[in-house]
Amino acid sequence: MSNEGKKVKAHYTGTLDDGTKFDSSLDRGEPIEFTCMAGQMIPGFDAAVKDMEVGETKTVRIPAAEAYGERDEAMVQKVPVAQIPNGDQLPVGQTVYMMGPGGQPFPVFVKSIEDGIVTFDMNHELAGKDLTFEITLVSAE
Numbered sequence: 001m002s003n004e005g006k007k008v009k010a011h012y013t014g015t016l017d018d019g020t021k022f023d024s025s026l027d028r029g030e031p032i033e034f035t036c037m038a039g040q041m042i043p044g045f046d047a048a049v050k051d052m053e054v055g056e057t058k059t060v061r062i063p064a065a066e067a068y069g070e071r072d073e074a075m076v077q078k079v080p081v082a083q084i085p086n087g088d089q090l091p092v093g094q095t096v097y098m099m100g101p102g103g104q105p106f107p108v109f110v111k112s113i114e115d116g117i118v119t120f121d122m123n124h125e126l127a128g129k130d131l132t133f134e135i136t137l138v139s140a141e
Contacts, residue, residue: 013134
């Protein structure tokens, strides 16, 4: 029985290939809720949940292309510090939020500030990484 189009709740733990945990609904004590196959989740996660039974647990490895995509070097931008308000105070090695063209904030990683130039990386932090999820389907309605 397919869960496509159903509102599902699932607990999950996500790890990288080296075993590092990057996210877990169990740590928050709250399962994630989404409509299966509606594009609210990364494609590989949606596909994994689609044919699961309530109460079932499975482990899936999702290649980068079906997760957050491959890294795109065009998403690494260099901007003169002088063009950014308080640009010299940007936290190197941290993510900040910039305003997009539509006024909505989007995350950018401050890679470096050197010689008056800020290097921003706008790739998702998990881009280019294969992800492993242990998923337990809690409910499907």
